[in-house]
Amino acid sequence: MPRVSFDTIIALASGSGRAGVAVIRVSGPGSAALLKALLCDLSDVSRETPLPKPRRATIRTLHDAEGGFLDEALILWMPAPESYTGEDVAELHIHGGPAVIEAVIAAALKTRLCRIAEPGEFTRRAFDSGNIDLTQAEAIGDLIDAETEGQRRQAGRLYQGEAARVFEGWRGLLISAMAALEASIDFPDEADIPGEIDLAALEPIEALAVDLEAALGDAGRLATVREGFRIAILGPPNAGKSSLMNHLARREAAIVSPIAGTTRDVVEVRLVLAGYPVWIADTAGLREASDAIEAEGVRRALTRAEEADLRIWVSDAADVSHETLASFREGDLRVLNKADLLNGDSPPLAGDEDVFVVSAHTGAGLDPLERRLAQLVRERLETDEAPLVTRARHRELVEEALAAVERGLEGARIGIGAELVSEDLRLAARALGRITGSIDAEDLLDVIFSQFCVGK
Amino acid sequence: MHSESFDVIVIGGGHAGAEAAAASARFGARTALVTHKLSTIGEMSCNPAIGGLGKGHLVREVDALDGVMGRAADRGGIQFRMLNRSKGPAVRGPRTQADRQLYREAVQDILREYSNLTLIEDGVEDLIVEDGKVAGVIGQSGRSWRAGAVVVTTGTFLKGLIHIGEKRIPAGRVGEAPAIGLSDRLYGLGLRMGRLKTGTPARLKSSSIDWSGIEMQAADADPIPFSFLNDRITVPQIACGITWTSAEVHAVIGDNLHKSAVYSGAIAGRGPRYCPSIEDKVKRFADRDKHQIFLEPEGLPGSEYGDTVYPNGISTSLPEDVQEAFIRKIAGLERVEIQRFGYAIEYDYVDPRELTPDLGVKRLPGLYLAGQINGTTGYEEAAGQGLVAGLNAARFAAGSDPYILDRSRAYIGVMIDDLVTRGVSEPYRMFTSRAEYRLTLRADNADQRLTEEGVKAGVVGSKRREAFHVKRSSIDTARARLEVLSLTPNEARAHDIRINLDGKRRNGLEIMAYEGVGFSKLREVWPELSDVTPQVAEQMEIEAQYAGYLDRQEADIVAFRRDEDMRLPADLDYRAIGGLSNEAKEKLSSVRPATLGQAARIEGMTPGAITAVLGHLKRVAKKSDKVARG
Ligand SMILES: Cc1cc2nc3c(=O)[nH]c(=O)nc-3n(C[C@H](O)[C@H](O)[C@H](O)COP(=O)(O)OP(=O)(O)OC[C@H]3O[C@@H](n4cnc5c(N)ncnc54)[C@H](O)[C@@H]3O)c2cc1C
Ligand SMILES: Nc1nc2c(ncn2[C@@H]2O[C@H](COP(=O)(O)OP(=O)(O)OP(=O)(O)O)[C@@H](O)[C@H]2O)c(=O)[nH]1
Numbered sequence A: 001m002p003r004v005s006f007d008t009i010i011a012l013a014s015g016s017g018r019a020g021v022a023v024i025r026v027s028g029p030g031s032a033a034l035l036k037a038l039l040c041d042l043s044d045v046s047r048e049t050p051l052p053k054p055r056r057a058t059i060r061t062l063h064d065a066e067g068g069f070l071d072e073a074l075i076l077w078m079p080a081p082e083s084y085t086g087e088d089v090a091e092l093h094i095h096g097g098p099a100v101i102e103a104v105i106a107a108a109l110k111t112r113l114c115r116i117a118e119p120g121e122f123t124r125r126a127f128d129s130g131n132i133d134l135t136q137a138e139a140i141g142d143l144i145d146a147e148t149e150g151q152r153r154q155a156g157r158l159y160q161g162e163a164a165r166v167f168e169g170w171r172g173l174l175i176s177a178m179a180a181l182e183a184s185i186d187f188p189d190e191a192d193i194p195g196e197i198d199l200a201a202l203e204p205i206e207a208l209a210v211d212l213e214a215a216l217g218d219a220g221r222l223a224t225v226r227e228g229f230r231i232a233i234l235g236p237p238n239a240g241k242s243s244l245m246n247h248l249a250r251r252e253a254a255i256v257s258p259i260a261g262t263t264r265d266v267v268e269v270r271l272v273l274a275g276y277p278v279w280i281a282d283t284a285g286l287r288e289a290s291d292a293i294e295a296e297g298v299r300r301a302l303t304r305a306e307e308a309d310l311r312i313w314v315s316d317a318a319d320v321s322h323e324t325l326a327s328f329r330e331g332d333l334r335v336l337n338k339a340d341l342l343n344g345d346s347p348p349l350a351g352d353e354d355v356f357v358v359s360a361h362t363g364a365g366l367d368p369l370e371r372r373l374a375q376l377v378r379e380r381l382e383t384d385e386a387p388l389v390t391r392a393r394h395r396e397l398v399e400e401a402l403a404a405v406e407r408g409l410e411g412a413r414i415g416i417g418a419e420l421v422s423e424d425l426r427l428a429a430r431a432l433g434r435i436t437g438s439i440d441a442e443d444l445l446d447v448i449f450s451q452f453c454v455g456k
Numbered sequence B: 001m002h003s004e005s006f007d008v009i010v011i012g013g014g015h016a017g018a019e020a021a022a023a024s025a026r027f028g029a030r031t032a033l034v035t036h037k038l039s040t041i042g043e044m045s046c047n048p049a050i051g052g053l054g055k056g057h058l059v060r061e062v063d064a065l066d067g068v069m070g071r072a073a074d075r076g077g078i079q080f081r082m083l084n085r086s087k088g089p090a091v092r093g094p095r096t097q098a099d100r101q102l103y104r105e106a107v108q109d110i111l112r113e114y115s116n117l118t119l120i121e122d123g124v125e126d127l128i129v130e131d132g133k134v135a136g137v138i139g140q141s142g143r144s145w146r147a148g149a150v151v152v153t154t155g156t157f158l159k160g161l162i163h164i165g166e167k168r169i170p171a172g173r174v175g176e177a178p179a180i181g182l183s184d185r186l187y188g189l190g191l192r193m194g195r196l197k198t199g200t201p202a203r204l205k206s207s208s209i210d211w212s213g214i215e216m217q218a219a220d221a222d223p224i225p226f227s228f229l230n231d232r233i234t235v236p237q238i239a240c241g242i243t244w245t246s247a248e249v250h251a252v253i254g255d256n257l258h259k260s261a262v263y264s265g266a267i268a269g270r271g272p273r274y275c276p277s278i279e280d281k282v283k284r285f286a287d288r289d290k291h292q293i294f295l296e297p298e299g300l301p302g303s304e305y306g307d308t309v310y311p312n313g314i315s316t317s318l319p320e321d322v323q324e325a326f327i328r329k330i331a332g333l334e335r336v337e338i339q340r341f342g343y344a345i346e347y348d349y350v351d352p353r354e355l356t357p358d359l360g361v362k363r364l365p366g367l368y369l370a371g372q373i374n375g376t377t378g379y380e381e382a383a384g385q386g387l388v389a390g391l392n393a394a395r396f397a398a399g400s401d402p403y404i405l406d407r408s409r410a411y412i413g414v415m416i417d418d419l420v421t422r423g424v425s426e427p428y429r430m431f432t433s434r435a436e437y438r439l440t441l442r443a444d445n446a447d448q449r450l451t452e453e454g455v456k457a458g459v460v461g462s463k464r465r466e467a468f469h470v471k472r473s474s475i476d477t478a479r480a481r482l483e484v485l486s487l488t489p490n491e492a493r494a495h496d497i498r499i500n501l502d503g504k505r506r507n508g509l510e511i512m513a514y515e516g517v518g519f520s521k522l523r524e525v526w527p528e529l530s531d532v533t534p535q536v537a538e539q540m541e542i543e544a545q546y547a548g549y550l551d552r553q554e555a556d557i558v559a560f561r562r563d564e565d566m567r568l569p570a571d572l573d574y575r576a577i578g579g580l581s582n583e584a585k586e587k588l589s590s591v592r593p594a595t596l597g598q599a600a601r602i603e604g605m606t607p608g609a610i611t612a613v614l615g616h617l618k619r620v621a622k623k624s625d626k627v628a629r630g
């Protein structure tokens, strides 16, 4: 019996569960042999089994080792190197029932020409073959995990290499600043080259430091996209907070009752607004607590208020004077509930920006509130700028680059040697280069020779 | 037929050849140096200067390994200058103008001191190859010599072709015949080869120059020797002049550009960007209204070359009449007499990716290449390679392992790694910016980095070894003393040293890390330190000044060596490694890197490809482990 090949891998590429079509993917040097084995028609062994034409969708019958019928499949044969992994790849589009999937994979494994892929192994191979760079590989992971439109957009940008371009651009800034320093070091007798550190040459680096810092701040925004935007509903007891959340969630997630102090713990629901994941937290009514449990509830509500990306303050429209324990902040929304009980009176503050007069009972005024929420989520999470630091690995390297840049700038200000400033910039450039994986000293000389006339 | 036999034969008596022959002899090998003319051993083909930024570092390293160049430069140097004197110690570059005759004679004298080195005058036409190994050389005279290893250091002589305007003259240097037979042999071995070009300016008669209006640049008042064995320079020092081109000069050149060999398209080889011809400068930097020219005497007044001046900055391949016309438009040169016209030279080089890091040819065991033949330019680059190739040829002949210097140990290591890993696209010259561990690899500490290594490798003689051991123990003693002497911040303030009042005691080294505190300050505080020599004091100052940076580099070097220690088998089949792109497979198979670190430095190599190679190695190791355990 042939030994199991460890170089060829197989896995279900589409999601598990019932579906119209399932895609099984095979990659590695044994893909051709495996495909032939599955396509081999035992009833006519005289004929050599042909492979489908490369990159042409072809309908063929899959058989097991005994020649039994497995399924009628649409086959894509993509020989190396023009495939996702850079290796020979075959895709089998079969009928989506769990039994069919099982049977095809079992028949493939039985040939001992392949093994089951480890999680992420196809992407890992694409990366190893140089087909995609590190940031792209990481972005594909995100793309597969993306549940919402916003996450998909972000991962998509990263995948198209936008992040890589920004990192490379930053590295380029460092290299041209270094070129000026290095030229003054390596060509001291040249008339064309300034002898001392030219602080003007470091100006773009000052700007770079700001960008790096912003990117690290931006990392917070991106984490939000990945983890979800957090909204906290706050306000006095009985204002209708739970009712409002239930309405937004479209289900009875929290208990509603006329008893003040019904909600005692934080109740969270997840929903999608403007394509982004959002967590909405209903909290205990804020007041001087009457017992230890309620006191704890109030404490948790206040913590939530602190952590939230957005706060909604709910009060009874007939009683807006209520003093809340945590103060209202710029950017928070105010909801005046129970408008149905107002008999047409206009409550104080009504008409102000970000004040919504609603009725959780009748649903009046809730549409504008939801629209405003979606708009805010989009504004805060979506930007046209390239998303940057999305991964812990990137973050560490950008932090390393920022530290080196700041050290170098500080050094230049207090007048340390050009070779030391340059050393710090080199370390920064190297850290950024490690994100996308490019490292090169020759780059530097290229810049020097294009900018300065050197050579005696 | 006469057939004397040696352990090592070196072909070519240029800077690579002299160093290779001497290193092989120091190792103890019976060595022969075969060169066209014994009288041109140590000849400077071009600019009569040794050292500079990066280059001076190479000379100090050659010297630390007991080579020839530093000692010869100290005997021939007529204008010592420490470049970047005002900058940090890592980027100071020792340089000197040299009297061509004094320098050449010094090299020849030093070579004659080796009793196991035979100098032979002949041109080598071919190699003797037996059983796939090099076995000797055949001369034009018909004589042949057998050897266990051969080093080829033929400089620009392989199919050398001189261009002046439309004239083409086959030559190795002006007035010397090129080597054709040897070049054909190297092509015959199937080595990848290419053409490169370089150029040289006209030579001027010093007494016809009007020096009255020319700015002069003097030598340093206290010339610092190249060699760690010398403590002073005794050769008289001269000054160089500085003049400039002008718009008028540029106009003459611009009008005649089409007559330049470089611009008429007659030259296929690529020239160095950092040593452009004046035609190049005028064309590419059209916005500059003048370019600097150094007027460098080629010898001491009254000597053989005393009346010759090398005008550094106007190398050219324009026809003679145009050269004369533009040169005479330069300030001070209005009535100058030209002794020899400038020219461009094209020559064959061997793609250095054909070599292993010991400079051996992969396809022909026992054959080593060094110097300009490997695509480099410059005497110092040639010398550094010559030393490594000569030593390794001798080790090969003796059946010892190769000796390899890596990038973290020496500029020589940086250079050889760049060459064998990335090849060249223009003549390769050393710059300090090529060395990522620049703060560690300094000209001042070359002996501390390398001499002990050289002793182990068998390339350092006893005189140097003893001198070094004395110096090292005085450095160690001084460091130990500074570590015990200490001050509180208040005590420091009493001596005018401003330190944070944090109550922390600081030792002598820590105090010197403060801006403006040098060793002389420590002597004020602790008069007992007055017996420390200036060289040792300087080492202490540098260590203190770079302290934080050196620690960071040390950590980097540790990581670097981890990858360098991961050796790749010479017969590794890259085509069989899954997950490698075809491009990566091709590059790896053609370079055949010696270590994983070297593989990562191949141009265009992705981290993914390196992971794939690593993964493959681990899998193979696991398999053979299993086999071994049965
Ligand atoms: C025109 C010109 C301009 C240059 N300009 C510069 C410059 O501006 N800056 C710079 O840094 N460098 C310059 N160089 C380069 C510098 O001269 C060389 O890089 C350096 O000399 C190379 O040393 P080498 O030992 O490799 O070869 P070389 O110094 O060229 O020595 C080669 C030796 O080998 C001998 N030889 C050759 N073939 C044979 C054979 N078949 N048999 C026996 N002996 C043989 C020759 O006679 C010669 O002695 C220039 C060189 C030339 C020719
Ligand atoms: N008429 C009217 N009653 C409402 C409205 N919204 C909520 N209520 C009622 O007000 C009472 C309190 O509602 P909840 O949603 O439990 O209020 P809460 O703010 O969560 O209260 P605690 O959890 O006790 O802090 C319930 O009896 C609701 O039915 C509204 O818009 N109109």
Ligand SMILES: [Mg+2]
Residues within 6 Å of the ligand: A241, A242, A243, A254, A255, A256, A262, A263, A283
């Ligand atoms: Mg509630």
